[in-house]
Amino acid sequence: MRLIFTSLVSHGHLYPLLPLAVAARDAGHEVLFATGDEMLPVVEKAGLAVETAGFGQREAFATILGPDARPSAADAPPESFYPVIGEVFGNVLPRRFVADLTPLFERHRPDLVVYESGNAGGAIAARLAGIPAIGHGFGRFSPGEIIDVINGRLADYAAEVGFAGVDLQSFGDPVVDICPESVQSPDFLAGANRIPLRPVGWSEPGDLPAGVAGRDKSRPLIYLTLGTAFGDEDVLKRAIGGLARIDADVVVAAGPTVDPAGLGDVPGNVRVEAWVPQADLLPHVDLVVHHGGSGTTLGAFGAGLPQLVLPQGADQFTNAEAVVTAGVGAQLIGGDATADAIHERARELLTGDAVRGAARKLAEEVAAMPSPAEVARRLPEFAG
Template sequence: MRLVFTSLASHGHLYPLLPLAVAARGAGHDVVFATAEDFHPVLEKAGLRAERAGLTIYQAFASQYAGDPAQRRREASDEEMAEVIGQVFGRVLPERFVADLGVLFERERPDLVIYEVGNSGGTFAAMKAGIPAMGHGFGRVSKDGLMTEIRGALDEYAAELGIAGGDRPSWGNPFVDICPPSVQSPEFVARARRLPLRPVGWSDSGDLPAGVVGHERPLVYLTLGTTPMSQAHVLGTAITGLAALDVDVLVATGPSVDVAALGEVPANVRLEGWVPQSELLPHVDLVVHHGGSGTTMGAFSAGVPQLVLPQGADQFTNAEAVAAAGVGERLLGDAVTADAVRDHARRLLADSTVADAVRVLAAEVAGMPSPEEVAGQLPDYV
């Protein structure tokens, strides 16, 4: 069977699809993965055939701004930012993916298209070509405020294409759902044609930092993700709070934080630009993070308590779900102080009730179908 996978060119959007794509290739299917060229090296390392489609998210924002997109995003008001985000994810990215995927589909003639649900251009292109399609989630289905702007732009573009009806974000297609049902949106679980899939972390291969395996003191992992939402001052505040505890702190600064702006860090803090997160999580005792879907799902799977410091987008609803499930806590806005981070982290490291809830959720994840099992079901959806 010929399969085309497609996602936005972003770690948080592309990585969740890789386990199923690799499993499908292992099952003997002809697999192509279409996204912007910046992520082709990742796909090639995974042993997948990469094809060019779409723009990077940075390029999409650059098309809406004169000058440096990151600087313009920092200067824009909340209202201006919401409108631009709506256009980028509801028009600019889908429009380019529709154009590029249309050419690819004509050449490859796939039997099934599996599109990451943030990439609505994938389902629009498949619907235009009359090819069966399946959505693939990257976490909990969110109804954050920005989705209103995105949905408005998407609906307008869909109407221009002659596409109507279908629930968002699946557009009426089957949906590969990597979120455990107990923390997924109840409304979505009730109405969607869900195909559960165990969230399997994916990281570029690499060695774990020294001291991670067999550490003696509690190990706290701190990350604010890979997007420009990452804020050095929030990271610095969290470092100060965590360093006050009798723990070791491993910080993944990511590509968006100027490490020099953090200054000198305490002796029990280690800064790393990148870590193989999926390999790291089973070894840590607490994750302090921004609420990105990849980190949230990874912590669910690894059975690790979470302290969530959301910065934007679906991170707030992820933080809410973590708190509601009893597997962690959240700090919002001005409540993110060094003292608050210290106190919440101390409590989470010692709370047996949280530890019990974490184990229950990890067992739920372990009971979900594997990528290999789901790959075996894909022919049923053609």
């Protein structure tokens, strides 16, 4: 069977699809992955064939704001930027992906398209080509005002190409859902044709930071990251200041948006890296302090780890709320995320039996979800 996977051009949207894509290839299917040039090397390292489709979010925003614009929620109320976000994700990116995927589908004629749920262009292009398709979530489906704005613009584009009134949450397709049911959005669960899939962390190959693998396990290890898209030097400095005062070791992944050198000298129990193989690191960790990105949130769910969430944007706020509601962590938002507050909450989470028990229970739920290999065996039934 010929399969084409497609995702938006970012780590957080692409990584979640790779386990199923690789499992499908290992099951003997012909797999092609279509995304923007920036992410193609990541896919090639997974051993998958690639084709270019779409472009990155920076380029998409530049088509509206100009090449030198650097919009920031700090410059104005966040809701004032919603129309631009709606235009980018509800119109600019879908149009570009449809334009690029349409000839690609004509050349390869896949039996099934697997599109990442944030990539509406993949869903629409498959519909236009008459090819069966399924969605693939990248985390928890998070309703909210910004999603309503995006869907409003997307509805206009869908109507323009002949799909007025289509269900914009799933386009009527089955959806591979990597979020444990107990923490998934009730609104999504009520209407989705859900294909559960265990969230399997994906990291590019690399070595763990020195000292992690053979460390003294009686001393806690804290992992601090703000992800690949919303890194903030000031927030990281405050978090480092608070966490370093705990009798623990701290590994910091600065990510591509923060220069590690900008964090200055750090205490001796803190190690700063530009990047770490997160999926390999989490089994060694006792607490994750992070931004609330889907990959890190679900990775911590699977590893059974308490979480302190410092949300910065996008769906991170609803992910943080889900963490708190599930009893597996705490959140600190905006000005509340002081060094002192981070210190106190992290200490509480490292010693809280109830939180650790809830985290272990959630990890058991994740472990019971179908594996990528199991879901890959089901893919032919969705090809029609």
